[in-house]
Amino acid sequence: MPAKNQDTPQNYLPIPPEHILPGTRAGFEIYLKQGQRFVLYAKDNDQLTEEHRSRLGAMGARKVYISAGKEKEHAEYVQKHLARILNDESIPVDVRSETWSNSASRLAEDVYEANLPATVLRKRVQRIRQLIEMSRRFFDTPEALKELARFIDCGQQAYNHGIGTMVYALCVMQTFDPDQATMTDMCIGSMLHDIGKATLPATLSEKDPETMTPEEFTAYMTHPVMGVRAGSAIPLMPEAIHCVLFHHERMDGKGYPSGATEGEIPLTARVTATCNTYDGLTRDQPWRERLTPFEALKRMRDDTGAHDPDVFKRLVQVLSDSGLA
Ligand SMILES: [Fe+2]
Ligand SMILES: [Fe+2]
Structure with a gap:
């Protein structure tokens, strides 16, 4: 022994x-x-x-x-093998969903600690943890866990970006004082907003959308719609579906997939869209290094017609409490 x-x-x-x-x-x-x-x-x-x-x-x-x-080593080990654990049919569903929620909470906490104010950290991180824990109910079937595993397996980059977007989106959404159900839907919808990228060829996900050929961009633009389809085994509520479907819409109607404008885009989707852009710009991408928070916000402000000005202002407020903007 x-x-x-x-x-x-x-x-x-x-x-x-x-x-x-x-x-x-x-x-x-x-x-x-x-x-x-x-x-x-x-x-x-x-x-x-x-x-x-x-x-x-x-x-x-x-x-x-x-x-x-x-x-920490255990958390990294679980994160590295998360898709495998979620796909393992020999593991009870509740153990798999709990493994996901603990791992996601930890990643969310890392995003928060690195990028957001320390002053109210404990309370807000606890709230995000609670919302992630409540979101476990969306993953209470092997099929839903499989969809989640597929998303995680398509690249940690996409999943980590989902977690980052979720943290910012929850902080911004909280300032609108929504009900609990909206926050839970926001949590899951913003995290999974790019789940449709799992259906794209990996080479496309690693390419700068601005340098894609017209054919490539047409294929890339399908990912919000494909996301709703890819997530069909996950019982998403309408507000969560809005986050997935409309996260590339713009206030001026020049976004995709529907070209909806201002009032036609639900608030949860406007928040997800703005936080998606911010997280994407402040994260290293295969085609460029990350921008600083200041550079990212400047670029977003200069992109007239892209974002809801009120949502943008609230994001700046959430970030400026941390001295980052
Ligand atoms: Fe996207
Ligand atoms: Fe995204």
């Missing part, structure tokens, strides 16, 4: 045994709890095997443990 460790329980965190993924190296040690003792089950650089997992099943272990100092 491996070496024993007699640290106190506060030094260990429980994780689901389903996070042991055969064929990977975890990068953190995995322990079993036996009585009051934590017994080393797998070393950090061990190649995890089917046997590691099946032995736990035979023992009826409901939890395994990691040392509290390895929380």
